[in-house]
Amino acid sequence: MSNTKFNIFLLVLFGAAMPAAVVLSTNLARSSFEKVKLRDQTITVKGYAERPISSDRAVFSAEIGAREKELTAAYTKLEADRAKVMAFLATKGFAGDQVQLGPVAIRTLYSRDAKGNPTNQIELHSVSQSVTIASATVKSIADAARDISTVIRDGVELSASPPQYSYTKLDDVKLQMIAEATGNARLRGEALVKNSNNRLGTLRSASQGVFQITPAFSTEISDSGVNDTSSIDKTIKATVTIEYAIE
Structure with a gap:
């Protein structure tokens, strides 16, 4: 074959091969691009966990007060x-070291003149003392708080605060709930990609939301979290936000 014919043959062969090479190159590039693009795809899901808890610690405080013209008389009444009050608490199972007494506070009240200005004349002496009980026997605290009004009917000047109920094992429960919420997030993510040809990949990032500790059956929620102390039976809720790679 002459050189001229051979060169023509090469040109024809090269021309025929070019489109196929371009298609192959394009397909390879597209496949590579899709793999890179897929590797960069992520999905963000929220995980949720909830469980009931019952308070195992309670605190109840009240303040006894007395007011008399003479300080000694006020203190005697106190x-x-x-x-x-101590006798009442004993009927509820609280006595001795179980009852904490605060220091006695004394306040002197002065008379006012016709224009409402204070004078140097003592009108009354007011004395007060706090009484606090704390116990793991939550029901006994609740009973004492409910029935404390009986001493008021007996002539005692007393003001009481609502009992404060808490759960002392919160740290352990929080760790368990973060794990539960994370598992829930993965289930949600898998459900979202179930009908595609992809699957959930590795965890890319995670953030924990605030805990919500509310009275049982409450729908209360706050961006800064809720920590209920007013109820014995509570619900603790946890949320996490998880970002997963899509493979």
């Missing part, structure tokens, strides 16, 4: 009223 002592008598304190004895009534």
Whole structure:
């Protein structure tokens, strides 16, 4: 074959091969691009966990008060009223070291003149003392708080705060709930990609939301979290936000 014919043959062969090479190159590039693009795809899902808890610690506080013209008389009445309160608490199972007494506070009240200005004349002496009980026997605290009004009917000047109920094993429960919420997030992610040809990949990032501790059956929620102390039976809720790769 002459050189001229051979060159023509090469040109024809090269021309025929070019489109196929371009198609092959394009397909390879597209496949490579799709793999890179897929590797960069992620999905973000929220995980949720909830469980009931029952308070295992309670605190109840009240303040006994007495007011008399003479300070000694006010203090005498305070002592008598304190004895009534202590007797009441004993019927609820609280005595001795189980009852914490605060220091006695004394306040002097002065008379006012016709224009409402204070004078140097003492009108009354007011004395007060706090009484606090704390126990793991939550029901006994609740009963004491509910029935404390009986000493008021007996002439005791007393103001009481609502009982404060708490759960002392919160740290352990929180760790368990983060794990549960993370598992829930993965299930949600898998459900979202179930009908595609992809699958959920590795965890890319994770963030924990605030815990919500609310009264049982409450729908209360707050961006800064809720920590209910007003109820014995509560619900603790946890959320996490997870980003997964898509493979």
